[in-house]
Amino acid sequence: MVARPEGSVELLLQLTKADMAGVDRFITARMESSAPTIPALADHLISAGGKRLRPLIAIAAARMCGGTGDACLKLATAVEFIHTATLLHDDVVDGSKLRRGKVAAHLIWGGATSVLVGDFLFARAFELMVETGSLRVLDILSKASSVIAEGEVLQLTRAHDLNLDQETYLEIIGAKTAELFAAAAEAGAVSAGEPHERAAALRDYGLNLGLAFQLTDDVLDYGGAAETLGKNAGDDFREGKATLPLLIAIARSGPRETAFWERSVGRMEQTEADFRRARELVVGTGALDAALDCATGYAEAAKAALAPFAKDAWREALESLADFAVSRPA
């Protein structure tokens, strides 16, 4: 297993404290509506927190490229709205019960309202981007939005597919997760008037960071590398999601284990004891370490992408975030 440096989101939070307070104000102001259900539902999810990584990245990218003014705050709010819209739709699509430790919105307000509030936030995101005055920002985020939807559809059509190859899996998470990190970073740079090259470097950073985060999430869902299982571990397995740890374990399995995977994931016939067995196989075959090494590789690639930038506090904060992506607890 590759050695992994500890990282933290703290440096970035300190540097963006005033900006993120501004983003919070925009979030509150722009979820307002003549239909009171909309801010109620949106606030249920948004006030539950989450790390707000995507707006953090958009702001960091803009500020390290010398952006002044509040264009990047509007962009960051737009990015968070797009993310929130996809979470609302995902939870309806997956029938998820929990989100950020709270009851999922569709279980309180109904799936119909969740779909429509997602649509509203998506539209509001584009209104905010229009206010940045940058067609390039709109271009980046509209393309990202269709790529995200494509990734979600691909994942839906390949669920429970034990023959999914690892390359296709990485394409799917690249689209459904990493693309928004990439777009946030690139659009942040563009909002600061940054020409092509450094904006492309930040896009590269965001894409690799997003992959590192998603793969680490996938690993944590099997209890992480630690011996003790995380509280919410096992969700992916119970939903039959073919994530990288599972795909690697299957590729390394003998005929007897293959029969286990075909029953428990392929046909979704699971017993209570199956997750423990799945975790034993994922750990025992070295699949968990391999997936974490893969994540660490992407975190390293994210840091390397920052080479065109001066070694200042912003770069240090983004590097630390990349390390954090693969070193966070379950």
Add this chain to the structure above:
Amino acid sequence: MVARPEGSVELLLQLTKADMAGVDRFITARMESSAPTIPALADHLISAGGKRLRPLIAIAAARMCGGTGDACLKLATAVEFIHTATLLHDDVVDGSKLRRGKVAAHLIWGGATSVLVGDFLFARAFELMVETGSLRVLDILSKASSVIAEGEVLQLTRAHDLNLDQETYLEIIGAKTAELFAAAAEAGAVSAGEPHERAAALRDYGLNLGLAFQLTDDVLDYGGAAETLGKNAGDDFREGKATLPLLIAIARSGPRETAFWERSVGRMEQTEADFRRARELVVGTGALDAALDCATGYAEAAKAALAPFAKDAWREALESLADFAVSRPA
């Protein structure tokens, strides 16, 4: 009852024949995706036809304002994609079984895929608008999109509400239906470089036209003014939708009829015979004629909004469309 001149969409179809062929090509090209489910599902709905009124209006507005080139074709395609996305989400939200005479997409591909393909088309719409190069076009359509979602949420929260006042009902259909007609017309003008005044006149035309269309739809759902019932009449009543004919009939009802409405719509306890009784009341109280008069008033307002334009074939075609809105058969 106000006299209503016959109208037709034919004049407009003739004038836009080449442009609409171009729109069809853009629709086909831009629903393509690496996820084959997306064009399959989108094509199921789009190839079923429909009158393509919104793209027709966008193109007419652009051409009558002297617009050349294909910016308005991209805009018209974007408008049709937004409309298609809202239909896909609406059908999931309402659990509708039929759309344009075909089985609703969510019953074939599932609600999850319908939601995600709607998201994809919405994102593609914004990609197309970015290509028009006009921030004002993006501003108009992003605002319209959030207004539409608000209207849908308001309608959802006020379903089965017998105390809905007529003004609020008109606000709801103004948002969920007429706003996209208004935005299509205004953005068409803007895409042709039209300054504020004539673009505002076209917006006014679209808004009133949209209200006339929706109110006529509401009337047709009670079998129209004709004695024979249309084939699909009764859907709104059976879903307990408080539309204008119903709201007027309730306002004109005595205590005995009020009890009928409270049971059949308020509590949704319906028998087979109830729709015939509802129709008798809606016709007998003059509510159907009153709603149709209201629709006709909006059609007249739409025509009046065209006053700043020369009396050419385009204006004649748009006037005929307004008459068509309130004179079409069930």
